[in-house]
Structures are given as structure tokens and as C-alpha cells.
Amino acid sequence: MSAPPYETHAVERKWQRVWEDKGVYRARAAPARPKFFANVPYPYMNGYQHLGFAVPFLRAEFFSRYKRMTGHNVLFPQAFHCTGLPILGAAERIAEGEPVQVQILRDMGIPEAEIPAFRDPIHWIEVFPEAAALGAAVDWSRLFITTNLNAPYDAFVRWQFRKLKEKGYVQLGKHPVIWCPKDEAPIGDHDRLEGEGVQPVEFTLLKFPIANAFLVAATLRPETVFGQTNLWVDPEATYVKAEVDGESWVVNPRAADKLREQGHAVRVGPTLTGKDLIGKEAVAPGLDQPILVLPSRFLDQGRGTGIVTSVPSDAPDDWMALKDLKADAAQIGALGLDPARIAAIQPIPIIQSEGWGPLPAVEISDRMGIESQMDREKLEAAKAEIYRTGYYTGVMTAAAGEFAGVRVEEAKERIKARLLESGQAATLWEPADPVVCRCATPAIVKIVDNQWFLVYGNAEWKRAAHAALDRLVFFPEAVRKQFHYTIDWLRDWACAHHRGLGTQLPWDDHWVIESLSDSTVYMAYYTIAHALQDGKLRSEVPWAKALTDAFFDYVLLGSGNAGTVAAQVGTDAKLVEHLRKEFLYWYPFDLRNTGKDLVQNHMTFCVFNHVALFPPEQTPRGFGITGFVRLGGRKMSKSKGNVWYLRVALEEWGADVVRMMVANAGGGMDDPKLDLEFAEVARGRLAGWHAFATAKGEGADAPTPLDPWFLSSLNRSVALTREAMQAMEYRIALRTGFFDLQAAWDWYRARVGVPNRQIRDRFVETQTKILAVFAPHVCEEVWQRIGRSDFVVTASFPEARASEVDVRAEASEAFVRRVLDDAREILKVTGIEPKALTLIIAPPWMREASALAASLAREGPVTMSSFMERAMGVGSLQGRPSELAGLAKRLVEDVSRARREDLDRLAMVFDERAYLEAARPFLERQFRCAVAVREAGEPGLVDPKGKARSAMPGRPAIYVE
């Protein structure tokens, strides 16, 4: 049991308090200084935050800290989001005592007695803000929440929407919504007992003329009309004859209701049963041939019209129903059908897809051993498989007439359009999967015709958004294409709904702006939030309670005049002018970092809306994208039960370790992986750093021969770390700036025995500063304990000093290392336990020849002859042409494939003997035996195995006793 070296939690709390008290992270415009404005999307406040939020958040935070330490005035604000349905829905469910929702709160550790308080949505919002414990460098004076719970923000969003509407970016349109016929209201995700996330899909209604009416069948596969062989109705089911848009349709009663909700004029007429229809003939749309109406049992009366067209070639349901019927002579007889005609019905090949014969439904039914049309489970799987391959790889056959040879994906749309055009078809919307309202009523789809849209489909707007992307910097660059693609396919977005928390549409208070639409340009609000909010989630600033459009026009757009605006809102002109300056100073933001799930909605909306409201110089400058956080190899997600709450992680590891873990989790397009083993390592290393850095410094006040080498390594580490930080590559930064630097120190210490105290101090200072980005608490503690009076978190990040990069020191140390490695290799291979080592360096002329070759190579390509020519002009080399020629071949080869910077090193002639002599005590410690240094050819050299022959410049021969 060893006591922790310092009290992690206590130290972290202490510094968090101090930083806050001293306003270290509070940011105000300072025109003389360069600024950096970073932010992340505000989190939604329906529970405690988990690491899925913390990772993108911290990736932005690290960057903001780095920028602060490299001379920038940094703004890193944070707010909270409560727009939308989840909180409201959850609060209502708590009010109803709904057990699942109650359990969710229990699981988050909410005491039983406090659970009833969550009936009030506002309680949720006020309980959960808890991010400060991460030690994040946030300017909390700009804190706020969204919706009309916070008047100035509410006014801001209303301003935004009025502007968008003025410019024609918000328009009315039609929109299918999942709808509860009993409540007569749309059903949001969080009001559903069943069917979360289910969207409406569009069916094609095929109209089969029969007598003076149409039988109307619903299908999702209009391209299969060429394979129709018959119609299915349920003999026991009830149908109605209804007048729809002036035509007479036969559908089931539910379908009649649905059609009415979808904008059709419907008048329900007489009732009939399935039996009445069976045996009749109707002309099939597309196919243009009469087909029989036959009985089946698999029809779902809740979906479509209760009448289904039969395509036994590609629909396993139809194939099985047909098979069942053919085998059921009794039913055929009872319904008075002609057995011969039924026996004659054969599937028609219409789609050729990869890996399938002409009749996939027949094929798969056989393969899966499907017994009958009631074998629902297998049939669903069969359908899914056939549909998938058919849709992606299928091509229409000759049966499709003019569509022969067209891919299914394309044919589907074209055939549907053709049928609609010719009046042979109509459309019907259904939920893609069953949806049940909280009132237990099954949902239908309603076409709402007064829906407000943000018209992201607008070509002009898209063009401007594309242009804004071209001005953006992406981390990583690879996501840029993703954004362009999203802009292209994005359609109009329904931007308001009837329920939930939010801001009302300014021109129509029946509507509440939905959550992805009220959060597109609010980063601008941060620039003035300190004055509007005064550090409170819900503003209590009197004059900010009634902000006008003129206020935002002036502050954010620069139109109008400060005096007028000030008088209007009841504050003074100076303040209004000041806010305009804050905005101009900070905006646009330099980095917004989010999870990659937001690329196709929020982040793209952000670009669109900036383009709509602000001039080009104020559209976003940098977007960072983070993958999906993985824990234990699995994606972190609430629904999969693989969540790690921030408060739990912080409790267990402390903020610094959690931050290190996040930095190490990896960036780019990869999913960041939280590695608990690394956390363990990091915990130890941070504690170790604290202990080392704050210990009474061992060492002497005297230079060592290794000082230049260590400083050189240190500067290289710093340079690489800066490069990595600038690219948000934190794992690399951690490696170069922490682990590699530590390894360099370990080597230095092992080499010199007693370090130079000055070097040690330099190491401590540099390391503490670098590490402060990731582990600010430990570093601040160290900083204070080594006697610094400022804050390390605002200190300047180490500079790479070119003057301290010492190529010669690096070369000589690489030489020592090479000797060490070579000797080890020999010992390993031979298995000899050494009694003594003799290092035999190459003779001086060889070393000169080597350096000559390298310096020639720096000037241009070297050949044997050009080298020899020059070498023969050098005094010490003249006397030995044959020996030189032998060496030259190898030198020329080595030198011609070396890199530029290695040549610089190779070109140096240095005193190998002196270096090895100096390193002798170290080598002797390493090998635990005597080490001698000799030179090839010197008198009295003991070399029984003739090793001296293999001595080369930079690689002494080694003789082991």
C-alpha cells in the first residue's frame, strides 16, 4: 500500500476553483491580440453527460488551450440545449410514473425522493449541467440555455427566423408526418410506445379498373407490375366502395380514413366483403392485361388498402399464397373458382439479379423451406434478402417492355412516374414500421399542408453553401467531400412542429422551432452572451428581457445605430457599441468540433444558415469531426447499454487521466477508442511526473557531455509536438511531447549518471508546459511547487529553438547507440557472457574517406570514379589506392541512398575514439565488464580473431572475450 503521491481529486478541485476565481479562462475582446474562438455543439440536457460528449468537447478544448499558450486570446464558451421533445416527453412520463423512464433516472443515480421533481422539464435542465469537473478551460460567464425559458436567446432565434423568412429561406409546404388520428396531432419520437425513429414511406396505389370502379392495391415495388399474375383479397375482410377525388375506389375502411388525412376528398359508400370480389377480373396497370382476384390470408389490413397485387416471381408472400391456393381444392370449389385457370397461373420472370435465377421468390422459398403463406418469420427474412439484391443489382428483363435492361433502382422511379402520369396509380403514405402513439392508438401518416420548411433544396442557397465550404479548414481534411455531398442531397427541412420546448415561430405562435433549426448560428450569440446572460443559464438581465430585431441587426449585422437601439431596449449606447465590437472581434469562429453524426445535419445546416445571414467573411473557418467513441471495442451508445458517464469516469480516474485517455483515443476519421489500460499507464506516469518534478532536484551544477544532445532532442520533440497540436493529432502530440521526451530524459540520465541541474530544470519546465494542455491540474500543481508564481495554463508553449538543435551531438550519440546495439546483437547471437569488450575503431583515413563521400553527395550524385578522383587529391588517402577502392564501393552506395539530413551527419569527421572513451563507464555499466577502445592497426592491439578488419567509419569492430 503506497499512499497516492498527491490527492488527485482535491488538487483538481483546488485548481478548478482557483482558475475560476481568477477568471483565467474569461475572454474579452482585445483588438491588439490575435483571437481564437472554438466551440462544440451544446449538449442536450436530458441526463448526465457521458464520454460520448466529452471526447469531441475535449478535442476542441485541447486545441483552445494550445492556442492560448501560443499567444492567442481564446474564447471557448459552453451552453446547454433543451429544445425539442425528449425532455418534455421524459418529464411527462415521469409524471405518469412510467416505469422505464423512472428506471433511467435511478440508473443515473438519482435518489428516489428526488425523482418526482423531474415531472417539471425545467428541473432536468437545471440539474444536469456538470461539465466543469473536466477542468475545461471554459468561459462560464457566457453560459446559457436555449428556448423561450431564456428570453434573450429566444429573441435571438426569433430574429434569425424573421431574417430567414425575409430572404425567402423559410417557406410553407406539404409534409407527411406520423400522426395520431385520436389525438389529431403529430407523434414525435418520444411520444411513441412503439416505432421510435420510424419515418413515413410512400406506397404506390395501383388502380385496377373493374366494372364502374377501381380496385386499389398498395405496393412498395411499382417496378414489379410486369410480373403481376393476380390480386389478393381477404375473403373475410370488409371493404368499402368510396368516392375518392371523384372516382369510385374499393379499399378497406382504414385506407379510406388514411386517404382522407392525406389530402384526398373521400366519401365512403357501401360496404362489401372480400368474398364479393373473389373471382372477378380486373385489368392490371402497367401490365394491361386482366388478372383474377383470388383469396389469401397473409394480408395485413392495417397497412395499405387490404388489397395486394400478386407478383409470385419476386414476392415470396405471393408465391406461397399461390402455392397454398393451388393445393386447396376445397377452397377453390367453395368460392366457385375455376381450378384450371388457377393451375395455369405461373410466375413471370421480370428481374434478373446477381446470384439469382429468373424466379427469386420461388428459389428462396424452396431454399429456406418455407411451409406456407403463414410462415411469417421466414417470409420476412426472405423478402428482405431478395429485395436487397434485387434493388442493388437487379436489371429489368424483356417482360418490362421499354424498361428492359434498366437497373431496378432506376426503373422503380421511372415506372412509378409513368403510372402516376397515366392515371393508373396514386400514392399512399404509411409509417415504414408500425408506430403506436402513447395513447395506444396505431399511427397513420398525415400530409400536413401548412408545414414550414427551411428550403435547403434551393439551388442558389446550395451554391453559396458550397462556396463557404471552400473557405473552411477541416480536421481532418477528408470530411470536406462528405459536406459537399450532403449539401447536394439535402432537401427542404421541416423546421417547426407543434410540441416540445423551443422558440415559437415569430409570425405564428402555433409552431415551435425544432431543435436542429434553432441551433445553426448561435455561436454568434456566444460573442455577446456575457452581457445578455451575466453568467446565468436563464438570463435575469432586465434590459435583455425584451431584445428587438434592431438590436441584433446592429450588433450582429452592423445596420442601424447604437443610440436608437439602446434607447429601444433600455440600455446605454456604449454597451451596445461594445457588443458590436465583441462580435466583430470574435466572429467568425475558428473551430467547431463535433461527432461525425452531425455532418449530415447540424454542421451542414450551420453552413447554410451562416451563408444566409452573414457576409462571407463571417462564415465558419474551421470544422473538426470526431468519430464515434468506442469503449471496450464497442460503440458507446445509450441504447446499447455501453455508456460511461462522465461523473463516474471522473470519480474513478480524475480529470487529468480522463483527459489523457481522450487525447490518446485517436483522431482523424477513425473512431476514438477509450483504452482503460492506457488510463492506468497515464495515471502512473502523471503521478510519476508530479513526484519527479517536485522532488528536490538531484544533480550537479555542472555541464555534462550529453547536455547538447538532450537539448537537441528536446527541441526536436517540441517541434514535432507543435506540428501535431496544430493538426489536432493529440495522440501523436502525446507521444512526441510526453513519452518520447521522457524517454530522452531516461537515456540522458542513464548516460550521464548525475544530470546537470540546469538541464533538469529546463526539462521540467518544458515538459510541464507541454503536458499542461492535457493534464492541466497536475501541471499547475507542479508549476506552483517548483516556485512559479504565474499559471502554467496561461504560460507560453515551448518554442523549438533552432540554435539548440545540434546535429553533431546527435550524430555522436547515434554512434554510441549503434555501438551498443551492435555489441548487444553479437552477445545475443553468440550467447557469450562477456569478460571484456574491445571496440576497435576504423583508422583515420577511412573516416576521412567516409566524410568526403558524404560531403560530395551533398553537392550532387557521386560515382565511384568521381569519388576516387577527389579522394586521390587528399593527402592522407593518396598512399593507398587499392584499399581505398575497396572501401569506396561501399561508401558510394551508402551515400547515394542516404537522405539529405543524414548526409550532414555523415559528412562530419568526429573523434570516435574520444566519444567511446567518454562513454566507456556507461558501456561498462551496460555490459558489466571491462570495455577497451582501440584503433585498427595501432601497435600492441590484441585481436586474435582479426576483427579489426571489419572496422568501418561509424561502426567499430567489436571483439568479445
Next chain:
RNA sequence: GCGGGGGUAGCCAAGCCCGACCAACGGCGCGGGACUUAAGAUCCCGUCCCUUAGGGGUUCGCAGGUUCGAAUCCUGCCCCCCGCACCA
């Protein structure tokens, strides 16, 4: 199918844009050693195969190609992940 990102030694993961420093960074795991009463922590060494002298062999999804030289460039193929689409 469309768009994007990938496949590197037991695992994680650099390198690939800008071909030679690459048997291929680093971490984990594993083996050995130092330190310690011991454990842990820490530090050092090793960890594709062969090798009693610093060497050799075979590797970077698969198959070809370009090149004096390819993990890196080109062509084709296979597989994985994300988004879209789609799932009567």
C-alpha cells in the same frame, strides 16, 4: 447501388500524399533482467523465422504492373466500417 473511410506483424496503431533511413515508430500483452524483504510501480533488454559475431530469409488484404528499388505509385479483385437509399 451512390458518397466517404479503411484492410500493416498476438492486439491497438504509425508510415502511404512527397518510393530507398522499413523487419517497418509507439503502446498494450507476453518473456527476461535491474531495483525491492516481497508485491506493485519504475527503468533496461527481447518479442516474424533462421543464425555461437553485428548476418540472412520471408512479410505490410489478394493478383498483376511501373521502377535499379514499392507497405508507399498504377491496374484489377476480395473484404470491413460509416452515411444515404431501401426494407408489401
